[in-house]
Amino acid sequence: MPEIFVVRHGQASFGSDNYDQLSELGWRQARWLGEHFAEDGATFDRILCGDLRRHRETATGICEGLGLTADSLEVSPQLNEFDFLRVMQAYGERDPQSVPAKKSERADYYRFLKKAMHAWANNEIVGAESWAEFEQRVEGALGLIGNQPKGRKTLVISSGGAIAMMVRQILGAPAHTVTELNMQIKNTAVSRFFAGRSGIGLHSFNHVPHLESRERQEFITYS
The missing domain is CATH 3.40.50.1240 (Phosphoglycerate mutase-like)
Structure with a gap:
């Protein structure tokens, strides 16, 4: 096969x-x-x-x-x-307090992306697609x-x-x-x-x- x-x-x-x-x-x-x-x-x-x-x-x-x-x-x-930058942007617009600071650790970035992806999958935010x-x-x-x-x-x-x-x-x-x-x-x-x-x-x-x-x-x- x-x-x-x-x-x-x-x-x-x-x-x-x-x-x-x-x-x-x-x-x-x-x-x-x-x-x-x-x-x-x-x-x-x-x-x-x-x-x-x-x-x-x-x-x-x-x-x-x-x-x-x-x-x-x-x-x-x-x-x-998928356009992960747009997904994170959309989640940040919904919950500005959750956005990692510019000099945050990489782990903070991944935790934020994880939350954003869950929101995207639940149709709570709109990504590029x-x-x-x-x-x-x-x-x-x-x-x-x-x-x-x-x-x-x-x-x-x-x-x-x-x-x-x-x-x-x-x-x-x-x-x-x-x-x-x-x-x-x-x-x-x-x-x-x-x-x-x-x-x-x-x-x-x-x-x-x-x-x-x-x-x-x-x-x-x-x-």
């Missing part, structure tokens, strides 16, 4: 003027993952990514590690992350990546929220699962799926085999 490897992008540039680009570590994470695939003898019949810069750069880094060019890369906006639209978009992405001939392997690069929504839809889990999983997914983590007659099934979730050695564990990141 078709096998699908879904990868979250490498570390982005948190705190910079442009989050949507890989940090130097993000590039290294992507190349290391490509090298790991190459060492395992993994080959992919299809490589897809969202059209955000961090998606494209991660795909390019993985291809470099695999010794490939990114010429055959397919790009689909259906694999994009509604929660229902986000669900429908990711459902379409699953159809795009799951419709493959038998035996083919597909590599997909996306973002934490979109990947969490994929897992939630496949498992039939409640909406709050997306928020909980989104906070756990590591940069360049791999989740594996199989597509069969009954749909797509989850095989494994959130693994970073290329970062688990003692020398690289310090390079495991979440943003």
Whole structure:
């Protein structure tokens, strides 16, 4: 049956003027993952990514590690992350006292995002797209990546929220699962799926085999 490897992008540039680009570590994470695939003898019949810069750069880094060019890369906006900045802005407008101060710890930022996502899922705030639209978009992405001939392997690069929504839809889990999983997914983590007659099934979730050695564990990141 078709096998699908879904990868979250490498570390982005948190705190910079442009989050949507890989940090130097993000590039290294992507190349290391490509090298790991190459060492395992993994080959992919299809490589897809969202059209955000961090998606494209991660795909390019993985291809470099695999010794490939990114010429055959397919790009689909259906694999994009939700607009988390707009979701947080909307929640901050509703509850200004909850907005983290400019020099807050990163953990404060994530707690705020978690509250904002819960409010968004409950239709208490309006993002750039509604929660229902986000669900429908990711459902379409699953159809795009799951419709493959038998035996083919597909590599997909996306973002934490979109990947969490994929897992939630496949498992039939409640909406709050997306928020909980989104906070756990590591940069360049791999989740594996199989597509069969009954749909797509989850095989494994959130693994970073290329970062688990003692020398690289310090390079495991979440943003």
